[in-house]
Amino acid sequence: MRTTGNVNTTAAKLFGPDLLQEVIKLYSTDKTSYYKDIVNQTIDTKQKYIEMLQMGEFGMAPVVDEGTRIGYDDFSTPQSKQYTPVKRALGFYVSTEAMESDRYMVIRNGMLMAEAFNKTLEQVVANVINNATNTASQWLGPDGLCLANDSHTLDSGTADNNSTDVFGPITLETGIQDLAGQDSHRGDPMPDMGPFTLVTGTGLMGIANRVCFSDGLQGTPDNDPNWGGSKIKRYSANPYVTSTTAWTLKSDKWKSFLIVKRPLTSKSQYDIDYDADKHQTTTIYLPHFGDWRGLRYSSGA
Helix, strand or coil, X not given: CCCCCCHHXXXXXXXXXXXXXXXXXXXXXXXXXXXXXXXXXXXXCCCCCEEEEECCCCCXXXXXXXXXXXXXXXXXXXXXXXXXXXXXXEEEEEEHHHHHHCCCHHHHHHHHHHHHHHHHHHHHHHXXXXXXXXXXXXXXXXXXXXXXXXXXXXXXXXXXXXXXXXXXXXXXXXXXXXXXXXXXCCCCECCCCCCEEEEECHHHHHHHHHHHHCCECCCCCCCCECHHHHCEEEEEECCCCCCCCCEEEEECCCCEEEEEEEEEEEEEXXXXXCCEEEEEEEEEEEEEECCCCCEEEECCC
């Protein structure tokens, strides 16, 4: 910061990192958060990376006759993955001349910066869904497979949470039934009875609202109860989900998370070479998933 006593020093103090931080914080508070309907947990850490274990479990307890030796099971963590948060940053210059004629420029730019970071977070989190079937390494879970896959590995064989069902009242019921029938790593029932969150892009807003919140079965002349819709506790039409046909059904049991190593942090500095103030904001985070169970994805086509 400058140490001279002119008006620009005052402006630098008024519109320095503390105010920029407050502007970003206040602006972010008023924004709709779509990403919270995708990730179920926020993990604050200072570690370089976090290792997530895809948990195994004990098998069923067998009958043991009197005087017979008790068997000992082997608990295991069959798969694991290290997750390393990444740094994102933006900055802007404000010249001395600009500050002399527009003392509120930093506040305005702070609002624009907050918007940029907000939409970045929304897009990055939504990309977990957008890349549900992407086999690139960055999108793989602890079992080495993408989020939505036909061959997730279990001790008992394989299982899937992926489909091409076009969204509708019957396919919603099918998706709920699939989640209710999911198995544990040992192949034992691991039912997920909801309630569930439905996430789609904006292209399915109309039919999704009709299917989820009609009293009867949407689109039919019958008086069948809409039991599938009654299992949906929340519907999120996410504008950052790119597919116009894909839909995702998830529960609170799905192990999805946002690892935050550094929240939004602003700094300012006077650059004597350019006679300007530099303002920058950084953050370090990573959204991902630690298990595929508790989620069912359909490309819708």
